[in-house]
Amino acid sequence: MNVNYRKKKQPEVVRAALLEATAEMIVEKGLNALTLDAVAERAGVSKGGLIHHFASKQILLEELNREILGEYGKFIDDYIAADPEPRGRFIRAYIRSFFTPLKYPATSKLFKAFALEMSHDEAIHKLCADWYWAILEKHGEQEHQPLKAQMLQFAADGLWMEECTGLISVSPAEREAIIDYLIQQTYEL
Amino acid sequence: MNVNYRKKKQPEVVRAALLEATAEMIVEKGLNALTLDAVAERAGVSKGGLIHHFASKQILLEELNREILGEYGKFIDDYIAADPEPRGRFIRAYIRSFFTPLKYPATSKLFKAFALEMSHDEAIHKLCADWYWAILEKHGEQEHQPLKAQMLQFAADGLWMEECTGLISVSPAEREAIIDYLIQQTYEL
DNA sequence: GACACAAAACCGACTGGACGGTATGATTAA
């Protein structure tokens, strides 16, 4: 009998804990090592409790993705709204949103988890692709972008991937320098 | 009883077929959906035959990883050897090697599987990290690189990741244009 | 060439555990 069972019911808290536990476990052990039992235990619930909130593993992952994409969209919206310089504004917001874990610490891990799991699942892949094109259309960037802008965008993706994998082990100082450099370049598009 | 059992033994061919089948299945279905039975069937051997060549699933993946890293390393070596311009030579080779078709056709997407999905496997992660630093040291690039060079490198990573995931769906023409642009930038370091 | 024999190559049925999902009961909030 779990001690939490006797506590006051807080379904929203439990649901959030389950999503966060899922994200953390994917980040730490990888998607292939993710089990419902482990997620439930980490979130302090039983597997039955987990299934009550998320009917299947697939649904759990899809909900997690939805959550992440929503937060990510807010990042970009906020950065664009606060940016007075129109030139390169979208790319700037794109880059910044990738590297601001401090402002919204809860979702920093979710970003990384999302990239790891999205690869081969068709439903999740569609979620991500649709979201991306909706963002572009929303901010009027659907027309062809200059090569330099695309390069900056891809560089942000690459640096972010490096942070996920830790292969090259960029130091925090180097990381800051690169991000600053990318941001600076967006003013010269 | 498999017909191949009665045929002439060709262990090297079987071994290569197993590696290729593994690569293809990871690309198609993802690492979490990879099973030894399926790999064996696709390669036209029994599971026993698979285990004879690769004692465990872990070893199979490590060997495949070694094969792929070796190919990339050769690409980089060749590109550097054939490049008369010393300025930005390493970055140029790095970029080109990423977009050169590999021995196993399906493996263009495969490196992503190792970089992302397998980044949690300690042994394979070490393989990749060691390979990367060995390449840097080999070509005398271990000292601090300028920010622009790092940016180009990350941009190559990002474009390559996009090719793996297919999220943004870059057209072949756009792809070529971006690669050319990146290469061109390496001459202005 | 013929034979013997060890080693390599390969087969396929089987097992044991892990894991997703189900069924049902208990507790709490409304």
Next chain:
DNA sequence: TTAATCATACCGTCCAGTCGGTTTTGTGTC
């Protein structure tokens, strides 16, 4: 009372790895 929220036990499936066997290949010997 009723629905929502969880716990617990259990089932079926999948799958990595084992194991005893069969076939082929290489190597020496005569």
